[in-house]
Amino acid sequence: MVVDAGRIMLESGSEIYRSEETMVRIARCYGLESIDIFTLATCIYVTCEIEGNSYTRIKRVRPKTTDLSRISRINQLSRDLEKMPLALNDCKQKLAQIEKRSRFSAQMVALTMALACAVFAFMLESCTLKDVLCTGVVSYLAYWVLAYLNRFPSLHLMVKNAMVAMVIALGAILCIETGIGRSMDAIIIGGIMLLVPGVALTNAFRDILNGDILSGVIRIVEAIIIAIGIALGVGIVLFFYTYGLGALG
Amino acid sequence: MIVQFIAGVVSCIGFAYLFNCPQKAILKAAIVGGLGWLMYDYAVHFWHLSVVVSTFLGTLVLAIGCEILARIEKDAVTIFIIPAILPLVPGAGLYYTLLYFIEGEFSLAAAKGFDTLGCAAGIAIGIIFVSSLTRFLTHLRKGGR
Numbered sequence: 542m543v544v545d546a547g548r549i550m551l552e553s554g555s556e557i558y559r560s561e562e563t564m565v566r567i568a569r570c571y572g573l574e575s576i577d578i579f580t581l582a583t584c585i586y587v588t589c590e591i592e593g594n595s596y597t598r599i600k601r602v603r604p605k606t607t608d609l610s611r612i613s614r615i616n617q618l619s620r621d622l623e624k625m626p627l628a629l630n631d632c633k634q635k636l637a638q639i640e641k642r643s644r645f646s647a648q649m650v651a652l653t654m655a656l657a658c659a660v661f662a663f664m665l666e667s668c669t670l671k672d673v674l675c676t677g678v679v680s681y682l683a684y685w686v687l688a689y690l691n692r693f694p695s696l697h698l699m700v701k702n703a704m705v706a707m708v709i710a711l712g713a714i715l716c717i718e719t720g721i722g723r724s725m726d727a728i729i730i731g732g733i734m735l736l737v738p739g740v741a742l743t744n745a746f747r748d749i750l751n752g753d754i755l756s757g758v759i760r761i762v763e764a765i766i767i768a769i770g771i772a773l774g775v776g777i778v779l780f781f782y783t784y785g786l787g788a789l790g
Numbered sequence: 791m792i793v794q795f796i797a798g799v800v801s802c803i804g805f806a807y808l809f810n811c812p813q814k815a816i817l818k819a820a821i822v823g824g825l826g827w828l829m830y831d832y833a834v835h836f837w838h839l840s841v842v843v844s845t846f847l848g849t850l851v852l853a854i855g856c857e858i859l860a861r862i863e864k865d866a867v868t869i870f871i872i873p874a875i876l877p878l879v880p881g882a883g884l885y886y887t888l889l890y891f892i893e894g895e896f897s898l899a900a901a902k903g904f905d906t907l908g909c910a911a912g913i914a915i916g917i918i919f920v921s922s923l924t925r926f927l928t929h930l931r932k933g934g935r
Contacts, residue, residue: 554809554868554872555866555868556868559866559868606810607808607809607810607872608809608810609806609809609810609811609812609815609868609869609872609873610810610811610812610869611810612866612868612869613812613815613865613866613869614812616865616866617865644810645807645810649807650807650808653803653804653807653808654804654805654807654808655804656800656803656804657800657801657802657803657804657805658804660797660800660801660804661797661801661877663797664794664797664831665882726885726886726889729885730881730882730885733881733884733885734801734876734877734879734881735808737876737879737880737881737884738879739805739872739875739876739879740809740872742879742910742913742914743868743871743872743875743913743917744868745914746913746914746917746918747868747917747921749918750917750918750921750922764910768884771884772884772887772888775885775888776888776891776892779888779889779892780892783892783893
């Protein structure tokens, strides 16, 4: 269960040290004094000693969508456990609840992200008011595509980002061609903000700072992969747009 | 300037929703994020600093803000930093690098590419700087008392 708590946190995007601290805290609350944890961004290794016997657990961590409330709640849970211990089963239940707890509805996120991307496009130089509108619409649609693709955890990160980036680029081109938008740059940049690997980047550096350099490197590579995915997605569409299908010979 | 600040705040609110930020933290992270973006914009347009340095300064401001918020709210710093920092991540840089590359303007692409990487480095250094400072101060407080 301790390992599960750490796993959920990592999957939701917390830093290494935070999930390790949380795991140790929870373990201590249940009487496991001697516990050793090594965490990578992709795997957790835990060893503990109970009455002279060594037990080891290994749990693979597969990144899911970033969920900051989960991190906050599990963190809070571990701190609460220190003050007010819970029975083992109750704790397990709470963890399961946290994991199931629903996020903001996709509709809500789509709308706020559309607004955010539109506003972002607005802040760019070559942007007209119609472009802002286009960005909003394109981002809105792109988010739904992203939400749909997120349901396939086996879909590779690069491919997923490339696909959504293609949708954004195609949407932008559509807006330009129908004459509603003026600046393709602004629409695409606004749309891209949906995909940009801010989480991976930020956590990468915080992990490196805390001494989890390997995990930091893993996250940096993750960010690079995402960036390349975006580049591929937009690049392929733009390439054919600029040079036409005849470019293939 | 107010416009930029509001724009920054709205952007951050969007990202906060994207990452399922806890209710209580959304507005606060957004305000700090808005301040960070304002700093960046100010540095670029009024002080005419490079994008890289401006990103660093923006990150500095918002990281300090986020650490303060985390102490006040007694929660993880992560839930504040992630929504706040996203507007500063160089999406535009990435796009232009790509655009110039496709159009065959390789020297421009290289220049923009360096800018993009530099911005990422700016974010890195900003975060590392503030994080180390915080840890050092916490260490002092715990050691002193």
